[in-house]
Amino acid sequence: MARQLLFSGKGGVGKTTLACATAVRFAQAGLRTLVVTTDPASNVSDVFEQPIGEGPVPIRGLNGLFAAELDAESALRAYKARALAPLEGVLPEDVLRSLDEQMSGPCTSEIAAFDQFVARIDDQGFDRVVFDTAPTGHTLRLLELPGAWVTHIDAVAAVGGQTCLGPADALAASREQYERALESLRSPRSTAVILVTQAERTAIEETERAHAEMVSLGIAPRMAVMNGRIPAEVADNAFARARRAMQDEQIAELSRRVPIPIVEVPLLDSDVTGIKTLERLGDHLAPLLELAAV
Amino acid sequence: MITLLPSSSLPPSEAAVADRQPAARIRPSGAGPRRVFVTGKGGVGKTTVACATAVWAADQGLRTLLVTTDPAAHIGNVLEAPVGDGVAPVEGVRNLWAVRIDAKVTTAAYIQAVLDEASLRMGAEGIARLREELASPCTEEVAVFQRFLDLLLADAYEVVVFDTAPTGHTLRLLELPLSYERQLQAKVWTSEESRAVDAAQTERMRCAFEVMRDGTRTSFVLVVYPERTPIAEAGRAWGELDGLGIRTAFVVCNQILPEEALSNAFFRRRRSMQLEHLESIGATFPGVPVLPLGQRTGDVRGLDALRDLAWELYGEASIQDRSNERRKAGG
Numbered sequence: 298m299a300r301q302l303l304f305s306g307k308g309g310v311g312k313t314t315l316a317c318a319t320a321v322r323f324a325q326a327g328l329r330t331l332v333v334t335t336d337p338a339s340n341v342s343d344v345f346e347q348p349i350g351e352g353p354v355p356i357r358g359l360n361g362l363f364a365a366e367l368d369a370e371s372a373l374r375a376y377k378a379r380a381l382a383p384l385e386g387v388l389p390e391d392v393l394r395s396l397d398e399q400m401s402g403p404c405t406s407e408i409a410a411f412d413q414f415v416a417r418i419d420d421q422g423f424d425r426v427v428f429d430t431a432p433t434g435h436t437l438r439l440l441e442l443p444g445a446w447v448t449h450i451d452a453v454a455a456v457g458g459q460t461c462l463g464p465a466d467a468l469a470a471s472r473e474q475y476e477r478a479l480e481s482l483r484s485p486r487s488t489a490v491i492l493v494t495q496a497e498r499t500a501i502e503e504t505e506r507a508h509a510e511m512v513s514l515g516i517a518p519r520m521a522v523m524n525g526r527i528p529a530e531v532a533d534n535a536f537a538r539a540r541r542a543m544q545d546e547q548i549a550e551l552s553r554r555v556p557i558p559i560v561e562v563p564l565l566d567s568d569v570t571g572i573k574t575l576e577r578l579g580d581h582l583a584p585l586l587e588l589a590a591v
Numbered sequence: 592m593i594t595l596l597p598s599s600s601l602p603p604s605e606a607a608v609a610d611r612q613p614a615a616r617i618r619p620s621g622a623g624p625r626r627v628f629v630t631g632k633g634g635v636g637k638t639t640v641a642c643a644t645a646v647w648a649a650d651q652g653l654r655t656l657l658v659t660t661d662p663a664a665h666i667g668n669v670l671e672a673p674v675g676d677g678v679a680p681v682e683g684v685r686n687l688w689a690v691r692i693d694a695k696v697t698t699a700a701y702i703q704a705v706l707d708e709a710s711l712r713m714g715a716e717g718i719a720r721l722r723e724e725l726a727s728p729c730t731e732e733v734a735v736f737q738r739f740l741d742l743l744l745a746d747a748y749e750v751v752v753f754d755t756a757p758t759g760h761t762l763r764l765l766e767l768p769l770s771y772e773r774q775l776q777a778k779v780w781t782s783e784e785s786r787a788v789d790a791a792q793t794e795r796m797r798c799a800f801e802v803m804r805d806g807t808r809t810s811f812v813l814v815v816y817p818e819r820t821p822i823a824e825a826g827r828a829w830g831e832l833d834g835l836g837i838r839t840a841f842v843v844c845n846q847i848l849p850e851e852a853l854s855n856a857f858f859r860r861r862r863s864m865q866l867e868h869l870e871s872i873g874a875t876f877p878g879v880p881v882l883p884l885g886q887r888t889g890d891v892r893g894l895d896a897l898r899d900l901a902w903e904l905y906g907e908a909s910i911q912d913r914s915n916e917r918r919k920a921g922g
Contacts, residue, residue: 307632309816313820340819395767398763399764401760401763402764403728404729439720439723442716442723445720497634498665499633500633500634531855533854534854536888539889540886543888566860566864567861567864568818
């Protein structure tokens, strides 16, 4: 029985809506639940139709449901500042500019966000915690390397420029915190990772890749969710029937590529906003809820 | 079909109208080849739009090169013709050549070159970290774009279409005076040879930037689909390029439900939602034309399907005709 759920998948597949829908069900079952997002555009405030902020803030209309936004942009700024400050005057100006740019990409943003996220794993203040994102294998492997935790400035300078990680003592979390977090991610009693995808070629290829990568790190994703499934009852024209048949094939293809159950979640006729709409999605999420013994 | 254009209180002049037509942004404008970069997140339809664009340009009589990074099996299915690692004509389409750049092989070679150089001054632990850092998707973008540079700067074709584009981050990295490899040597950077290599690289990038910033020579085409997250992500990508002086020529909004799908209230409501998102794209990309593209029943395969798609994007109806269509449709 997992206390925390992580939703993994490429941008736009529906991680945030599914995370929120699952959290609504947990809260309705009487579990004190927190939704955590690191999305810089934070869809969670749109989905719940209220401002969120660093939080945790209570969600209006449902007792026991809370949300928190980890501010990824300020985490990145702080991370870069910590990384580069010790190198001012040690490395030439143009190298520093190069380092700053090296650390301005999506990978470093992810490391900075994960650094904050590590603090939230196994948060005992809640019965269930749902994350609408998951670290990539790349992030986890980088942080696993011994060099990630070196704090000696000379060692850093000798290694010279870095890409995603940056000079090491920028990490705010300790090695111990990181190892506990990784252990939690690997333990089915603590965490369930769910891969979210859609019936589209590159999404499925990405899902297969993410699955293999996580397995190689000792994290076993438990389920895949195929989002955006055309309901049979609306496939009353040739176009919709053809697309639904194509989705059938994509689901079969996915099941050949990943050895985990696939849950289908239907396409809705509107954007998902508000608790009522989230409840409609929740009707289809029973297998996910079972992972967390609900 | 609705084409959303930036709002204006004055009717556009004829020259401005002709300039904004997407077809005009694919044809060369007289100052050498036209480069077209098709950009967007995975799964939006970049390869399909790039292939359709290349076939269309070739059909206009323009000597066209399609540069793809898609896996060989898939691009072969889309064009229903084989595409290889060397530039070769595409069967069935006059004036069209294609070349496939294997992103994995290109990246592996790039990584090996960096590691070989680094092993001269790093121990095993440093190399292990470097190897992992180089495993990021950012490395692939840098490596692939380095391969693109030769094709970007060449002038053997009238139109060159790339089915992927560098991000703002990749371009800024490459614009900096020190390439990745060189800044590892920062403390011992004294050799004439390394300075010469770096100067050549810097010059190449400067030329490339000049071409990319010139809207008469390069068009960046951004592909999205009508949902909040992809639009927000595309908006950020556009902002990054804009910050480098690189404009987006037009946005293609893919996956729009066609009329034939609207047989029930469910799909009519979805279409309504899509149209709202289409409108919001106008706000996210001020001043950039937005073209809707209809959803297909499956992967686009074959020249007929590609030409059908190209007609939807570049069919020669003028902007005025499209405005009339929109008024008639009550939009």
